[in-house]
Amino acid sequence: MSAAILETRNLCMSFGALEVARGVNFRLERGARHALIGPNGAGKTTFVNLLTGLLRPSRGSVLLEGEDVTALAQAKRVKRGISRTFQINQLFRGLTVQENVGIAVSERLGVGGSMLRPAGKRADVIAEASRLIEMLKLGEDAGRRVAELPYGRQRLVEIAIALGLNPRVLLLDEPAAGIPSAESHILLDAIATLPAEIAVLIIEHDMDLVFRFAERITVLVSGAILAEGAPAEIAVNREVRSVYLGSALDA
Amino acid sequence: MSAALELTRRHQLKWWEALPWIVALAAFLAFPTYLAFGTQLLITILFALSLDLVLGYAGIVTLGHAAFFGAGAYTAGMMAMHWGWNEPISGLFAAALVAGAIGLASGLVLLRTHGLTLLMLTLCTMALLEQAANMGAAWTGGFDGMPGLSFGKILGLFGFDVLYFRSQYLYVLAVLFLCFVIVRTLVYSSFGQSLTGIRENVLRMHAVGAPVRARQVLVYTVSAALAGVAGALFTQATGYANLAVLGLERSAGVLIVLILGGYGRLYGAFVGAVAYMLIEDVLAKAYPTAWQLGLGLTLIAVALFARNGVIGLFDALRRRLAGAAR
Amino acid sequence: MNSVASILLGGMASGMVLFIVSVGLSVTMGLMGFVNLAHGAFAMLGGYAIVLSMRHWGLPFPAALLFGFASVAALSAVLERLLYARLYRAGELDQVLFTIGLVFVTIAAVTLAIGPETQTVVLPAWLRGQTDLGFMQYRTYSLALIAAGSALMVALWFGFERTRIGARIRAAVDNRRMAQSMGVDVGRLFTLTFAFGSGLAAVGGGLGAEILGLDPQYPLRYLAYFLIVVAVGGMGRVNGVFFAALLIGVLDFVLKIYFPKGGTLFIYALTLILLLARPHGLFGKRGVA
Numbered sequence: 001m002s003a004a005i006l007e008t009r010n011l012c013m014s015f016g017a018l019e020v021a022r023g024v025n026f027r028l029e030r031g032a033r034h035a036l037i038g039p040n041g042a043g044k045t046t047f048v049n050l051l052t053g054l055l056r057p058s059r060g061s062v063l064l065e066g067e068d069v070t071a072l073a074q075a076k077r078v079k080r081g082i083s084r085t086f087q088i089n090q091l092f093r094g095l096t097v098q099e100n101v102g103i104a105v106s107e108r109l110g111v112g113g114s115m116l117r118p119a120g121k122r123a124d125v126i127a128e129a130s131r132l133i134e135m136l137k138l139g140e141d142a143g144r145r146v147a148e149l150p151y152g153r154q155r156l157v158e159i160a161i162a163l164g165l166n167p168r169v170l171l172l173d174e175p176a177a178g179i180p181s182a183e184s185h186i187l188l189d190a191i192a193t194l195p196a197e198i199a200v201l202i203i204e205h206d207m208d209l210v211f212r213f214a215e216r217i218t219v220l221v222s223g224a225i226l227a228e229g230a231p232a233e234i235a236v237n238r239e240v241r242s243v244y245l246g247s248a249l250d251a
Numbered sequence: 252m253s254a255a256l257e258l259t260r261r262h263q264l265k266w267w268e269a270l271p272w273i274v275a276l277a278a279f280l281a282f283p284t285y286l287a288f289g290t291q292l293l294i295t296i297l298f299a300l301s302l303d304l305v306l307g308y309a310g311i312v313t314l315g316h317a318a319f320f321g322a323g324a325y326t327a328g329m330m331a332m333h334w335g336w337n338e339p340i341s342g343l344f345a346a347a348l349v350a351g352a353i354g355l356a357s358g359l360v361l362l363r364t365h366g367l368t369l370l371m372l373t374l375c376t377m378a379l380l381e382q383a384a385n386m387g388a389a390w391t392g393g394f395d396g397m398p399g400l401s402f403g404k405i406l407g408l409f410g411f412d413v414l415y416f417r418s419q420y421l422y423v424l425a426v427l428f429l430c431f432v433i434v435r436t437l438v439y440s441s442f443g444q445s446l447t448g449i450r451e452n453v454l455r456m457h458a459v460g461a462p463v464r465a466r467q468v469l470v471y472t473v474s475a476a477l478a479g480v481a482g483a484l485f486t487q488a489t490g491y492a493n494l495a496v497l498g499l500e501r502s503a504g505v506l507i508v509l510i511l512g513g514y515g516r517l518y519g520a521f522v523g524a525v526a527y528m529l530i531e532d533v534l535a536k537a538y539p540t541a542w543q544l545g546l547g548l549t550l551i552a553v554a555l556f557a558r559n560g561v562i563g564l565f566d567a568l569r570r571r572l573a574g575a576a577r
Numbered sequence: 578m579n580s581v582a583s584i585l586l587g588g589m590a591s592g593m594v595l596f597i598v599s600v601g602l603s604v605t606m607g608l609m610g611f612v613n614l615a616h617g618a619f620a621m622l623g624g625y626a627i628v629l630s631m632r633h634w635g636l637p638f639p640a641a642l643l644f645g646f647a648s649v650a651a652l653s654a655v656l657e658r659l660l661y662a663r664l665y666r667a668g669e670l671d672q673v674l675f676t677i678g679l680v681f682v683t684i685a686a687v688t689l690a691i692g693p694e695t696q697t698v699v700l701p702a703w704l705r706g707q708t709d710l711g712f713m714q715y716r717t718y719s720l721a722l723i724a725a726g727s728a729l730m731v732a733l734w735f736g737f738e739r740t741r742i743g744a745r746i747r748a749a750v751d752n753r754r755m756a757q758s759m760g761v762d763v764g765r766l767f768t769l770t771f772a773f774g775s776g777l778a779a780v781g782g783g784l785g786a787e788i789l790g791l792d793p794q795y796p797l798r799y800l801a802y803f804l805i806v807v808a809v810g811g812m813g814r815v816n817g818v819f820f821a822a823l824l825i826g827v828l829d830f831v832l833k834i835y836f837p838k839g840g841t842l843f844i845y846a847l848t849l850i851l852l853l854a855r856p857h858g859l860f861g862k863r864g865v866a
Binding site: 499547 | 606664667668671673675677678679682683684685688797801808812841846848853856
Binding site: 052054073074075076078079083084086090091092093094095096097098099102103104106107108111112113114115116117118119120121122123125126127129130133142143161164165 | 253254255257258259260261262263436437439440441442443444445447448451452454455456457458459460461462463465466
C-alpha cells in the first residue's frame with residue numbers, strides 16, 4: 001500500500017472537558033478525492049485546523065508525506081504543500097481580488113519578502129494570479145475590492161487563494177456554502193480541473209456535491225470516525241443513515 | 252486585464268509626486284525667515300513616514316514610537332557632547348543604527364503579543380527609555396537635557412546656520428528625500444504588499460505561508476531606524492536634546508499627524524504634518540486650552556467619520572464622483 | 578516593624594484607589610474588547626463632581642460620593658449609546674484615537690470651566706485623624722480606603738458569581754457571540770456595565786483625590802497606571818485587578834520612598850516582563866494568544 005500523503009495517528013484534542021477529536025486515524029491518499037461529512041459540531045473544522053496547524057493536538061500526530069509535522073506552525077506547513085479554505089472567508093477585504101490572489105502567489109513563488117523590486121514588475125506573479133482569477137470566472141471583478149463583492153464571489157476568491165499556493169494537499173472547508181446555486185458549477189468545474197496529483201479533502205453538507213465529487217467518504221461524529229469507504233458503501237451504511245444521512249438520502 | 256494593468260502601473264512615478272519637493276524648494280526661496288519652522292516640519296514628516304510604515308501599512312498600533320526618535324536624538328547629542336564627534340552625516344548613521352537596534356530588540360520581544368497588550372508594551376518600552384534618560388543625567392543631562400550642542404559642517408562644506416537655518420533646511424530636505432525614496436520603494440515592493448496583507452488579515456497571511464513575525468519585526472526595525480534619523484536631525488538642526496524627544500506627547504503628536512493626513516498612504520505624512528503644524532503654530536501658542544479642545548474634537552470626528560484622514564476624504568469624494576459619472 | 582506596616586498600609590491604600598478606578602475599565606475591556614483610554618477622564622469628572630458638590634451644595638461626603646457615581650454613570654451611558662457603540666467593530670486604532678480625543682476634550686473643558694488648580698477634598702470629621710490599631714496608630718482615611726476597596730471586591734465577586742446579570746456578563750466576556758445566540762441582550766449589557774464601571778471610577782476619583790490628587794491633567798498622568806493594572810490583572814478578572822492594583826500600589830509607594838528617581842522605571846520594567854510572560858495578565862485566561 002502506498003504511503004498516504006497526509007495522515008493522522010491517534011489524533012486527540014479537547015477544549016477543557018469537551019473532547020473534539022478522539023483518537024482519529026485518518027489517511028488521505030495521493031490524488032484523493034475525499035469528502036469529510038458529519039453532523040454539526042462533529043469536529044470537522046477542528047480536524048482541519050489540526051491538520052493545518054492552527055490548532056495543536058493534545059495527543060497524536062499529523063504526518064505529511066511520512067514526515068511528522070505536528071510541531072510545525074501553520075505557515076511552515078503551507079510551505080510543505082498544505083493549503084486550505086476557511087469555512088468563513090478569510091480574505092484581505094480592503095484589497096482588490098487581483099491583490100488578494102497576488103499575495104498568495106507571491107508567497108508561493110518565494111518573492112513575498114522581496115523589498116526592492118516593485119510588485120507591479122513581477123509579471124510572473126501577475127500572470128499567474130490573472131490565470132486563477134479567469135479560471136474562477138472572477139475576471140470582471142478583478143479590480144474591485146473584496147469587501148464590495150457579494151458573498152458568493154468572495155467565496156470563489158477564497159478558493160483562488162488556496163489554489164494560488166499550488167498545494168499538494170488541498171483542504172476545502174464547506175466551499176459551496178454561500179455560493180448561489182446558479183454559480184456553483186464554477187466551483188465544481190474548478191475542482192474537476194484540478195491536477196490529478198493533488199489530494200483534495202472537502203468538508204461539505206451538500207450531499208449532491210459530495211456524492212458527485214468524492215471517491216472516498218469519511219464520516220465524523222463527535223470527534224471520532226464513524227465510518228469510512230466508497231460513496232456507495234456509505235450511502236447504505238445503516239449506522240451512518242441513522243446518525244446523519246437519513247432524511248437527506250430518502251428525499 | 253485592467254486590474255493587472257493597474258497593478259503594473261501603480262509604482263510608476265506620477266507627475267504630481269514632484270510637487271512636494273518643488274514646493275519645499277520654493278518655500279526655501281520664498282520664506283527665508285521661516286526656515287526654522289520649515290526644518291521642524293520636514294523632520295516631522297520623516298518621523299510620520301516612519302510611523303506610517305509600521306502603523307499604516309503593517310497595522311501595528313503603537314503609542315511608543317517616540318522611543319526611537321528619542322534614541323536617535325540622544326545618540327547624536329551624546330556623540331557630540333561626550334566624544335566630540337559632531338560630524339553630522341555619520342551621526343545620522345549612528346542614530347539609525349542605535350534606534351534600529353532598539354527597534355529590533357523590542358520588536359522581537361513585543362511583537363509576540365497583539366492588541367492592548369502590545370499597545371501597553373510599546374508604552375512601557377518608551378517610558379523605560381524616558382526614565383533611563385532621566386536617570387542617566389551624567390550622560391543625557393537628565394531633565395534639562397543637553398543644550399547648546401554644535402555640529403560640524405555637512406560634507407565639510409556647509410556650516411549650520413544658527414540664525415536662519417538655511418543649511419539645516421536643505422540638509423534635512425535632502426535626507427528626507429533619500430529616506431522617502433527608501434520608504435516608497437519598500438511600500439511598492441512585494442514586501443510592502445505583504446505588510447498590507449498582515450494588516451488586513453493576519454490569519455490569512457499565516458495560511459498562505461508568509462513568515463508573519465519576521466516581516467513585522469523587519470518593518471519595525473526599519474521604521475525605528477528611520478525614526479532615529481529623524482531624531483538625530485532634530486538634535487543636529489536645533490542644537491539640543493531633552494526629555495521632550497521621548498514621551499507620550501511626542502508619540503501622540505506624530506500619531507495625530509498621520510491620522511489627520513491619512514495613514515497607509517505615502518503622502519499622508521506630508522499633508523498631515525503641514526496641517527498639524529500650521530494649526531498648532533497658530534492656535535497652540537495663543538490658546539493652548541482651546542487647542543487641546545479642538546484637537547480632541549478633531550480626533551473624535553476623525554475616528555467616527557473620517558477614518559482615512561484628509562487624503563481619505565478626497566479619495567472618497569473622488570470615488571463618489573467617479574461613481575456618479577458612470 | 579511599625580514602619581513596615583505603615584508602608585504596607587500606605588501602599589495598600591493607594592492600591593485600593595487604583596482598584597476602585599480600574600476595575601470598571603477591566604470589566605468593560607474584557608466585555609466589549611474596547612480600548613477605552615478615556616477611563617481616567619471619568620474618574621476625574623467624578624472627583625470634580627464630588628468635590629464641587631460638597632463645596633457648593635454642602636453635600637455630606639457619602640451623599641457626594643453617590644452623586645458622583647450617579648452623575649458620571651448617567652453621562653457615560655449617554656456617551657456609550659451615542660458614540661462608543663459606533664466604534665465597537667472598529668479597529669484598535671480608531672478606538673485609541675476616539676478615546677484620546679475624548680480625554681483631550683475633557684481636560685480642556687475642565688480647565689476652561691473650573692481652572693487648572695488642584696482640587697482638595699475636605700474630609701468629614703469621622704474620617705480624619707488617626708485610628709488605634711492596637712499595635713500602632715494609622716491614618717483613619719487610609720484604613721477606610723482599604724476597607725472600602727475590600728468590601729467592593731467582595732461585593733463584585735458576589736455580584737459576578739451569584740447573580741443572573743453577573744452570569745450574563747461573564748458569559749458575554751468569555752464568548753460574546755454564544756451569549757448573544759442564547760438570548761442575552763448584549764447591547765444593553767454593555768451600556769449597563771459601562772455606566773457602572775464609569776460610576777465606580779468616579780467614586781475612585783473622589784476617594785483618591787487625597788492620594789492621587791485631582792487636577793485637569795489627571796487622566797493623562799495616571800493613564801499608564803490604570804492600563805498597567807488592567808493588563809497585569811487580566812481583562813475581565815475582578816480578583817486579578819484587585820491583586821494587581823495592590824501590587825502596583827505597594828510597589829509604587831515603596832519605590833517612591835526608597836528610589837524616588839528610578840521607581841517608575843522599575844514598575845515599567847516589571848510590567849514589561851510580566852506581560853511578556855503572561856500576555857493575558859497574571860490572572861487572565863490562557864488560550865490561543
